[in-house]
Amino acid sequence: MSRARLAACGVGVLCAALTGGCGGVLRSTARPEQVYYLRAPSTDSTQPSVSAPGDGSPRPLGASLRVGHPLTGPGLDSSHIMLIQADHRMNFFAGSRWPAPVADLIEALAVETLRGSGDWSSVEDSTSPFPSDYLLQVAVRRFEADYTTAGGAPEVHVM
Template identity: 30%
Template sequence: MTRLPLPRAVVALALAAALAACSPLPAKRTSAQIYTAEPRIAVDETWPRVTWQLVVVRPVASQLLDSNRIAVRPRPGQLQVYRDAVWVESAPNLVQNAILRGFEDSGRIVAVGRPGTGLRADYSLSLDLRRFETDYPADGGAPQVRVEIRARLLDAVSNQVLASRTFAAATPLSDTATPAAVAAFEPTLGQVAQDIVGWTLVTGEANAQSVMRRR
């Protein structure tokens, strides 16, 4: 008896089933751990109490840093991310939240907030997030968590830059496991946030007093 040829679709399905039976099972995906950084700053008693109001602009950052991926620099010129860990929100948001909280916790300012919240601000704090990463030095030294932010204080009405400064801090790591490395971001960001809060209060108040004397 003559056998009729099988339809192509049936042949394709049989071949796919045979290949699947011979293939290894796909590796299980592991869920990334979600982390946050919520530092608290130490208030310097020399900081002035000010009567002006401030908006803190969300930091500008590179495409990689402007995400919830946690950056690591395994060698100079190479930037990667931890594959098993993410921030609860983007790094610029973490930085903005930390600085806003620092001003609020300081008790030294009448009002501080984000742009677009209806605050009639006298000054605006513009931020560039340059580094927010774990850094492995080329010389083989201890890895560090590094945070670097460029801050600019602007007149909220004229948008004129009144002062600018770069703030940076680093925390050496004795343990390079992901949880320990990520935990070091909180004190590092806390130090930078504290420095920015103090600088802004002192610089803004000096400008406010200068304006009052000229009137």
């Protein structure tokens, strides 16, 4: 066999292999994952009402705040939606997840909520290079659906 003929056969085999993947041979029957997102309350519900001087209403602090990257308990630093089963085993919902690891999700939610409150001159996340007057450190100890009680709906724990 000549080199040209061998090269032509090789190209033909390569093309057949590449187009074979388009033929539906590699199909999955698994359901696509569902991604659940947590949003901060709308700014309309978190904005303090405009108050007149001396009416006793709290005033914005005028200080800056940095939200530190949350610390998470064992098993919670992932994007899985965790659950505790009846035999006290930690597991996660198949086919469902958060859009990011729990620590990132909680940090973004805290920053968004605190910015929307209007109580701070600025609210920064843990990656911001800007200095701040205060640091808020959050620890997530529990963030799961608890199925250990018999019957009924699960209890949701967020601590």
